[in-house]
Amino acid sequence: MASINFQVTARLEGTHARLGRLTTPHGIVDTPAFMPVGTRGTVKGILPRDLRDSGAQIILGNTYHLLLRPGPERIQAQGGLQTWTRWLGPMLTDSGGFQVFSLGDLRSLDDDGVRFRSHLDGSLIHLTPETSIHAQMALGADIIMAFDDCPPARQLTTHQVERQAGLTGSQRTGTAGIAPLDGDAYQARVHEACRRTARWLERCVEIWNQSERQALFGIVQGGIDLDLRQECIRQVTAFDLPGYAIGGVAVGEGFEELKRVVEFTAPLLPEHKPRYLMGVGFERDIYAAVLAGVDMFDCVMPTRNGRNGQAFTPRGVLRLRTATMADDAGPIDEACDCPACDQRFSRSYLRHLFHTGEMLGPILVSLHNLRHFQRFMLDIRRAIAENNWSLVPARWPIAVSTAAT
Secondary structure, three states, rough: OOEEEEEEEEEOOOOOOOOEEEEEEEEEEEEEEEEEEEOOOOOOOOOOHHHHHOOOOOEEEOOOHHOOOOOOOHHHHHHHHHHHHHHOOOOOEEEHHHHHHHHHHEEEEEOOEEEEEEOOOEEEEOHHHHHHHHHHHHHHHOEEOOOOOOOOOOOHHHHHHHHHHOHHHHHHOOOOOOOOOOOHHHHHHHHHHHHHHHHHHHHHHHHHHHHOOOEEEEEEEOOOHHHHHHHHHHHHHOOOOOOOEOOOOOOOOOOHHHHHHHHHHHHOOOOOOOEEEOOOOHHHHHHHHHHOOOOOOEHHHHHHHHHHHEEOOOOEEOOOOOHHOOOOOOOOOOOOOOOOOOOOOHHHHHHHHHOOOOOOHHHHHHHHHHHHHHHHHHHHHHHOOOOOHHHHHOOOOOHHHHHHO
C-alpha cells in the first residue's frame, strides 16, 4: 500500500489551479490546503479539538526543535507524534535544515551536513540527511521532507524593501539570522545549494526506502534564478517521490520575485503529485501560488501574529493593541464564525486582554486567524470546484489588492 494517494478532482479553466484529495494513513486532506505550524509539538495555545474545528486537516511539526527537546526517540516510545500530541490527523514534519541554516554564525555547513550549537544548552549537534530522515521516521509523520540546503535571499534594494511595506525576511519566516547576499556571491551560493540539495536527496532516499507508511517529498531550490530552478527540478524529479516542494522563496525576496519563481516552477513539477510551497502564508502569496498549481502551504503567521494582537481579515490586518480599538464594540470580523467572532468578543475587550497580559487574548485571536486562513482555503476550493474564480477576489479583497502592489 502506498504511503499516500493524491488525486486531482477538478481544475480551474485558464489556470494551473486544481482541486485535489490527499489520502494519508491518518486521514484525508482536501487541497489546496493550509497547514498550521506546531513548532514544538503544539500549535501554540490551541487544543487539538479547536484546531480541528477551525477547519485544519493537516498540521506541521518542526524536526529541529523536537530533535533538541525531547528527542525523536522519546516521542517514538510514546507512540509517535500524533499519539503523543493528541492531534490524530495527518501531519507533516520539516527536515530541520531550514531552522539550522537560519542560525548564521552558530553553524557550519559542508557537503556532509550541518554542525551547529544547540540554542538550549550549547551542545554541538551534527545534522545530516541521514540523521534528519531517521529523526522524522521516529517522529512518525505521514509526510516527511528531504534535508536540503536553503540559500539566503539576494540583497534587496532600498526600493524593494520599501515596496514590501515592512514585510521583511524576519517577519515572513523568523529567519533574521540569514544574511542576504548580492551579485556573484549570491549566484555561487545558490548554485552550491542546488548541487548539495540533489546529492542530499539521494542520501535521504536511501534511508526513506526503509519506510512503507511515510511519504518523502523532495525540495526544489534555485533562488530567483530560473535556469537553476529548472536544473534543480530535473535533478529532484529524477527520483520518483510521493510529492515535491518549492523551497527558498520565503527568505525575504519580495512578492514579485516569489510570484515569478512559483509561476515558473510549479507547473514543471509532476502533474500527478502534490506540490507544496514551503513557509508561505500571506493571502496574496497563496492566491498567486494556487493559480500556478500549488496544493499545500504552511506558515506560523496565524498564531505568531495572533499572539501579538494582529488579527487577519479579508480587508487587511487589525492591530488590536492600538488606541483606536479601545471603544470599538464590534467583533474582529462580522462574517467570521470563529469562537472570538461568533461569541462577539469585542475589539475593545480583546485590546484590554492584551494590555493586561491575559492569556485569553492571544488564544482568541490565534483561533480567529487560524479560522481566517481555513475560510480562505474553503472559498478557494469552492471557486475551483465551481470553475468560478471571481468568488475569491469578491470575498477576499486583501488577496487581490496586495497581489497588485
